[in-house]
Amino acid sequence: MVVLRAHMCPGLELQLVRDLREADISTVEELVSADLEALAQKCSVSYKALLAIRRVLLAQHTAFPVSGADLYEDLLSSTAILSTGHPRLDELLDSGLYTGELTELSGGPGTGKTQVCFGVAVHIALHLKQGVIFIDTTGGITATRLHQMLQTESSSLEEQIAALQRIHVFQLFDVFSLLDCLCSLRRSGLQPVAVGGACVRAVIIDSVSAVISPLLGTRHTEGMSLMMQVAALLKALVKDFSVAALCGWGCAPCSGGVLEPPSPHTAAAGGARPEHTQLQLLKVCNAHQVLQTALSHESGV
């Protein structure tokens, strides 16, 4: 629902906007679906002028269909697969994290979600030499730990420093700041953080549940709506800029090694994000060896 404003397009003067509003046409949708002949008579403006305005507004606001072949070409040329740095995890994820896709990492407390996120960030910054955006909502990010991991991977101090400079950390503690951050990243095209020629290849959020859980479960549905908004923004971000997204979600621990079904919230979230892969982390032995992980694909649920 886009409100009509003066000078939105050539020919749409202030007087015309007022006349249209008097004729009960205040949004672009109403103008585009109205009977232009009758409208031209009511507002005493030429039919051709209205037709021209409608054509421009449609061009500005519609989505354009793309052929499947073009879409496929585009996908082949823009998708990259980013290794996570853990060979077994890469196997499960079919070689790694795909750009243009959102991967969710869920698990109980202390299972290693943050460590996996650190490992992915370190691997991408050090070996792939690409930028990483790390959004921390729990206060759990410790650069000392990142440095420890870098020291085990590389002995050169310059490389470690360069890798640390490629990891950009945002520390946010509420869902509105998270939305602000994602919106501004999208609007700026990830430019402000692309420093020194390293373009951003991954966005890691640890964890989304920390900002959303306090809002869920009430009678009011704002929590769910805000969660959907975060998901939609992330999806748009990964598609537009060909980056991979990894988000952590804290859930109840699994008992006795049996996978409990995801909570209604993750299932609902999964429904809004048909292309995300959900990793349930049961136990992580160390940063380089995943013992038991279960993978479930949600396709078009």
Add this chain to the structure above:
Amino acid sequence: MQRPVWSLPLSSAVISKLNRRGYQCTADIEHLTTGVKEEEASEVLDLVDHQRYPVSITALELLQREAELKPIVTFCSELDRALGGGIPLGKTIELCGVPGIGKTQLCLQLAVDVQIPECFGGLGAQCLFIDTEGTFFLERLREMAAAVVRHCSLLTEDQEQQDAMRTFTVEKILSNLFVRCDDSMELLSQISDLPAFLSDHPEVRLIIIDSIAFPFRLHFEDLPLRTRLLLGAAHQLAALATTRNTTVVMTNQMTTRVQGEGSRLIPALGENWGHAANIRLLLQWIDCKRMATIIKSSIFSVSIILSVLLPVHT
């Protein structure tokens, strides 16, 4: 893609006014807002202001900042070694354990240790102790304070340390900041008040809540509400800890989980509470010895699960 108006942190009255006027997304508001009162309009326009970017820092700058933060020693050398020097600043730590294992004792010790002057390697800071159980023993704190003062006076070598020792006395240590909260509402409002409190008392670098479990385990029938309130409170504490480089220590109680034939002790307050703190220390009796285990930490690799022996007199 448009950002809808309901995703802005506005009151629902303002949002419904905007929706009635046909302003569904922020792009609509960028130019004009009519029909709402002037203060509300300027508040809305401020929120829609595109020029506000959340600020990021690189991991290198974060590392440099962390290097300047000294940990708080516990005077239990094995625990200090396991934690990398002591309790780190800027994190939330949860201590779980059965009654009588020493959680309050450890908290009292930390309350004294954070005040050790900087020339002795401490922080020279203050502590806020929020007591919800009524287990705060002044006499024990006095004993610990006297022991630490004695320890520091034995280490005094140079003039700076001698000067510091003149002011580092038991009385000074006891002039801690202390609050007693009787129920969950008082505790929650105390937690909400903390940012303003810390602005007034910038020397406070340690906040102890002993215990966070007690007020919430009494009289709370609505468990989902309890979880939401607790997670919200923990999140506020995490935000406070990170932005002010203050450590928050919370103690938790234990509860029994019945599984099949047997049962075992697990930390109280539910399973989702496990996500709240950055570091979790579990204190337990193993073969008649007090052991501390790090069951959750982002600082150490997950493979290190260390059990350390706590001395009887901490």
